[in-house]
Amino acid sequence: MNTNTAMSNTPVRSPQAVLKQVFGYKDFRDGQEAIIAAALDGQDSLVLLPTGGGKSLCYQVPALILDGVTVVISPLISLMQDQVAQLRALGVQAAYINNSLPFEEQQAVYQQLHYGQIKLLYVAPEKVLQHEFLERLSHLKLALFAIDEAHCVSHWGHDFRPHYCRLNELKQRFMHVPMMALTATADKATRYDIIEQLQLNHPYVHTGSFDRPNIRYTIEEKFKPMVQLLRYLKEQQNQSGIIYCTSRKRVDDVAEKLADAGFNAAAYHAGMSNEQRQFVQSGFARDDIQIVVATVAFGMGINKPNVRFVVHYDIPKSIEAYYQETGRAGRDGLAAEAIMYFDPADIGRVRRFFEDIEDEQRRRVEEQRFNAMASFAEAQTCRRQILLNYFSEYKRETCGNCDICLNPPTxxxxxxxxxxxxxxxxxxxxxxxxxxxxxxxxxxxxxxxxxxxxxxxxxxxxxxxxxxxxxxxxxxxxxxxxxxxxxxxxxxxxxxxxxxxxxxxxxxxxxxxEPRLQAKHVYQDKLAQFNYDKKLFAKLRALRKELADADDVPPYVVFNDKTLAEMAQLMPTNDSEFLKVSGVGFTKLNKYGEPFLNTIRDYLAAN
Known part of the structure; x- marks a missing residue:
């Protein structure tokens, strides 16, 4: 497993220069510069940004400026592999190490670490806490620890994982190495608990807006859910999407019915073998599978930016889970939809699950979280207001992009x-x-x-x-x-x-x-804001898929849809114009500029 060594060993000192030259973006998003500055000053930090809000750049940019290696603790193998693939495509010296990696490849990574050839190392919490691994880290120059999905550290969080509780051992052993904890879903109790559990020292805390204005939230009363789902999917024109179900049996049933109806759909749940799950996850990432029907086990490791819809076939158990799962749609900032089918009778059925929780305090927390979710589903006021208020982001104005705002109940x-x-x-x-x-x-x-x-x-x-x-x-x-x-x-x-x-x-x-017997779905061209040439976009999309398959990476690792749409709008014909497209840096220009520019030139010549 050889890391890409296109990045020079001489660090680029300006965050702005790294942003443009490596990642191809002109401007930081709200809050990113201050978070990066805190890391560069050696300060601990707690970063709360929504899914798709740019959390990764908050540690990736300082990692390329600071001396030494940045260790990223991530809970899922698939997410590590995905992020490392994207970084290497940008020319960044990145690697991951986990138990899925053969012994020889692990040793190769250790050797590269020893010679300072890796800037970002992704590792699972179980691995980083092993005595042998900690010993290896003690002989390296460490720049930063980044704890992704940090809500997993908290007993109050919706996805508590015991190994995360021991990550404070890193702070005790490497007390002078700054630590950045990042999450998209944490209420006030969880935020305080993250700081305490990780022993963050006077951290810089950034709480970004939880608002995802590009996502349209819709809750439909559940009558004949399969009929409702098929009707909705027929309107989606081959878009990528995820459908969440509460049980493995229902996942298999829904996936089978979708396949019978002619949709390119696959099931994903913990009852499948690792090879089956990997096949589905990889196929979805590479646009070979259009729709994944899954339990909540799916999606946390998906970095796919062009998921255009998320459907909840059943009510989730908490607003945190709902927010995180719906947040997998529209990570590229383009229009996306979150649909939930809701039967009030499901409330009683879900509540009975909590009776099996032996820890009384834990049971009360789970019940409170679900009560908030049930209230959200039953509400007759702006969905986004309720979501944001739950995360202590109070908003007076209605959003204009949810079912209540677009089709007020009568x-x-x-x-x-x-x-x-x-x-x-x-x-x-x-x-x-x-x-x-x-x-x-x-x-x-x-x-x-x-x-x-x-x-x-x-x-x-x-x-x-x-x-x-x-x-x-x-x-x-x-x-x-x-x-x-x-x-x-x-x-x-x-x-x-x-x-x-x-x-x-x-x-x-x-x-x-008045009963809403049929939801009103208005199909939107999710890229309409670019006023782009659709025929050229289709050609660029086909080229992207061809290049991605040749490189054995998902298409969005080459360029995301937003970047392609901007190409189809600006129609660059030389290197200078190509670099002005958002998402195009020097590495991408050198690697992919010629085939994309040739395609654009040929298209212009023919038209």
Whole structure:
């Protein structure tokens, strides 16, 4: 495993010069310069930036300026491999070392470290804490420790990992080496815990905005989720996306149905072999697989910038998990969507999972986190406001880019339909669940209804003019408003509460939300902001894939979609113009400039 030695051993002293010459960007994003300056001054830091907010540059830039090696602690092998591949494509001396690497290749990395030939070394927390590895580090000149996914260190975090708790041993052993902890998801309790657990010394704390304005948040009431999903995917025009499900069985089922429907989809979960999971992850990164259906085990190691949508087939267990998973869409800053299918009945089912947690304090934390997630799903106010407020980023203005803002809920006098539904529950002796009551209201001719003689009830068929989805929504709202309850000890049968009496007697007008029976999805050209030539973009995309396959790397390692769109907009024809494209540095110019410039010149000549 030879590192790329295109980077000169003479460090570039200016962060701005490194940013442009190596990474090809003109300007730092908000907060990055101050974070980098703290690292260059030898100060510890805690960095909170959203997924796609540029966390990696915060330690990669100082790593190329400081003397010595920067050690990046990362929890996933796939993420290490991905980031190292991207850095090498930029000419940076980078390597990773973990137990998946053959002994001979590990020894080659150790030798390169010994001779100062590596600037960034990626390693898993389990590896970095091994006595032998710590001994090797003690003989090196260390510039910086970067702890990625730092929320894993905290008992309050949503993804606690025991090995992260021991990372303070690095601080104790290498007390003069600055440490940078980075995460995209941490509430106040988790932030304080990260500082304490890692023993950060008077750290510089940067809390960037958690807002991802390019992501459109949409929650759809779950009626027929597979039908809803297929309808949505048909609108996506071969875009890359992730679909999250709560169980392996559901992952396999959804993936199979998508494949049967003609979609380029694959399953991913912990029940598969390492080889199968690696095949899917690699295929997705390389644009050979369009859609991955997965449990939450997938995605943390994905650095893929052009994921255009994330769908939650089921409600996640916390806002942190939801935020992190939806944040895998639109990492390139271009338009993306986060869709969640929500059935209020799922709330009770998820809550029962927490009963198995023996640690009472841990159980309370998990329950509180899920309660916040349930409130978010049920809310009728701007989704983004709720998300940002949860992370203590208070925002008064509505976002204009979520389902509530784009299609505000409307209410209607629901007294009559509520009376029909409540009367039906009562006439059926409060012994049946939602599905059966819907069949009664619509006058379904089923053997179960006939066996119960319920086709003779006065309420049988009184709501036949409305769809199944309409009545599902109405009954769910009546439960939510406290007029009906579900008895989980009796097969979730519906029961009238005392509050239902006033509605049945028409003592007041009941306002209900107009059921949203079909979500409105408006397809957007995610690159429209560039006013680019689509035919040229397609040619550049094909060239990128060809070059990436030849180099055995994912296409975005060559250039991301945003950079290609800017090429198709500016149409550079020489080296100087090519360098003005965002994402093009000197290494990329030398490596890829000629084939891309030739393609652009040929296109212009033909048109």
């Amino acid at each position: 209410s209607f006098d629901g007294t009559l339909v509520a009376q029909q539904a409540l009367s039906c529950v009562y006439r059926a002796e409060q012994r049946f669940g939602i599905g059966y009551i819907v069949e009664l209201l619509r006058g379904a001719n089923t053997s179960r209804i006939r066996d119960n003689n319920h086709h003779q009830l006065s309420t049988y068929g009184i709501g036949k003019e409305h769809s199944v989805e309409f009545w599902l929504s109405i009954l769910r709202q009546l439960i939510h408003q406290g007029l009906l309850s579900q008895d989980i000890t009796q097969g979730s049968s519906l029961r009238l509460t005392e509050a239902a009496r006033a509605v049945l007697k028409s003592e007041y007008a009941l306002q209900l939300a």
